[in-house]
Amino acid sequence: MSRRLATVLSVLAVLLAGCTPASAAPARAAVVGTVTLVDNGPAANRITLVLIGDGYTAGDLPRFRAQAAATWRALSSVEPFRTYAPFFDVRRVDLVSPESGLGPDSPLGMHFGCGGTPRLLCADEAAVSHYVGPAVGPEYVIALADSTAYGGAGGSGVTTLSAGAKDAGSIIQHEMGHTVGGLGDEYDAAPGGQSDFPNLSTQDASAMTSAHAKWWRWLGAADPSGGVVGAYRSANGLYRPTQNSIMRRLGGVYNLPCREAVIEALYRRLNSIDAAAPAPRAGPVAPGRTLTVTPLPLAGGRRLTVRWTVGGRPAPSAALRDDGLGLDTGALGLGPHCRAFVRATVVDRTDWVRDERFRQARMRASAVWLVGSF
Known part of the structure; x- marks a missing residue:
């Protein structure tokens, strides 16, 4: 072989070596889609429930999607979440993991044995926040693990669930009691001395x-x-x-x-009035219009109670409409050049709340207009 040919072959070998990586680059986690599963109203006055998975490869996503849907079905099948399901929007985040199941490369860092408790399933909350993105309004996040082992966790942070567990539906109902209602564990083996929960007490x-x-x-x-x-x-x-x-x-x-x-926790985050028209307190409203108020909906088409008053007195039945209150000054009992404040008060009168002070403070809202002839 001539020196010239050897030189050419040597250069070619170097170029070929530079074009062939020694090893493939490791796969990386990525969000490949975000889907709205349930849209019950504006995010500013709904609680968005975000479902995201850990340990699901691209090929595993159909299983994750089915488990995410099953998680919402289980939660919304038990009271009071069933009645108040319209208070929620549900969003699914499709996160692709590099490997199936939980492991050191799981993007959400989910793992069992948190705090030395084998069934306690934890997640890296900073990682969850990164992949979920910023919240638009009130929000709860449920991280689903691609696992069939029994486990989950609920509380003030990210709620977790072993989505493939046999009792996954019942587990999420329990864990969301912790997360939403701030409830404590009532079973005998729960730690003693932890009575700072609405359902646990040191008193008889x-x-x-x-x-x-x-x-x-x-x-x-x-x-x-x-x-x-x-x-x-x-x-x-x-x-x-x-x-x-x-x-x-x-x-x-x-x-x-x-x-x-649970119900009180929902009302700490939401307003019982979704919308009112025309805009309350925006200025005097002339006769001939209809005032409307849209309460938060309940399941089954049920509505919160709406009470109309004119000048502090119950509105005449002749002025009431299916969609609101008609501003016919005669029907309202207002004379020429008379004005009055009209108030629509929306209140949740559910029998599942007995704390009337809380009902008056947080489970009711009012819209007020100045109406009359001008």
């Missing part, structure tokens, strides 16, 4: 009644879980409202104190 029924504490308003009420609301002592020394509930055993129902806590 008599002490709660005397102090007007915890679920004292519900004591003696027939409960949908069976039996009567009372103060039942667990092995950990704390009292719970009922013998059984979702917060004690999977597959049950929320007892009445727990239902009240």
Whole structure:
């Protein structure tokens, strides 16, 4: 071989080596789509439930999508989430992981054994926030793990669920009790001394009644879980409202104190009025128009109670319309050149809330207009 040919071959070998990587670049996680599963209204006055997965490859996404849909079905099938399902919008984030199942490369960092508890499933909340993106309004995030092991977690941060577990539907009902209602575990093995929850107390029924504490308003009420609301002592020394509930055993129902806590939590984040027209307090409204108010909807087409008043008195029935209040000054009982304030008050009168002070403060809202002839 001539020196010239050897030189050419050497250069060619170097070029070829430079064009052939020693190893393939590692796969990276990526969001490949965001889908609205349920649209019940404006994000500013709905709670958006975001479902995102960890450990699902592109080929696994059909399974993730089915599990995400099943998660919402399970949550919205139990009261009070069933009745208040229209308070939620549901969004799914399709995140592709480099490998199936949980592992060191799982983009959300989900893992079992958090805090030394084998069934406690945790996630890297900063990573979850990164892939979910900024919230538009009130929001809860559920991170689904591609796992069949039993596990999950709920509370103030990201709610987690082992989406392939046999009891996944019942697990998410329990965990969202923690997240939404701020509820504590009612089972005997739960840690003692943790009574800072609406459904746990260090006091018996008599002490709660005397102090007007915890679920004292519900004591003696027939409960949908069976039996009567009372103060039942667990092995950990704390009292719970009922013998059984979702917060004690999977597959049950929320007892009445727990239902009240969940509903109150929703109203701390939402306004009972979705919209009002024309814009309240924007200026005097002349006769001939119709005032309308749109309450938050409930399941099954049910509506919150709407009460109309004119000058502080109940509006005449002749002025009431199916869609609001007609501004016919004669029907309103207003004389020439008379003005009055018209108020529409929307209130949730559900029997599942007995705290009337809370109802008046957070479960009602009003729209006010100045009307009359000018």
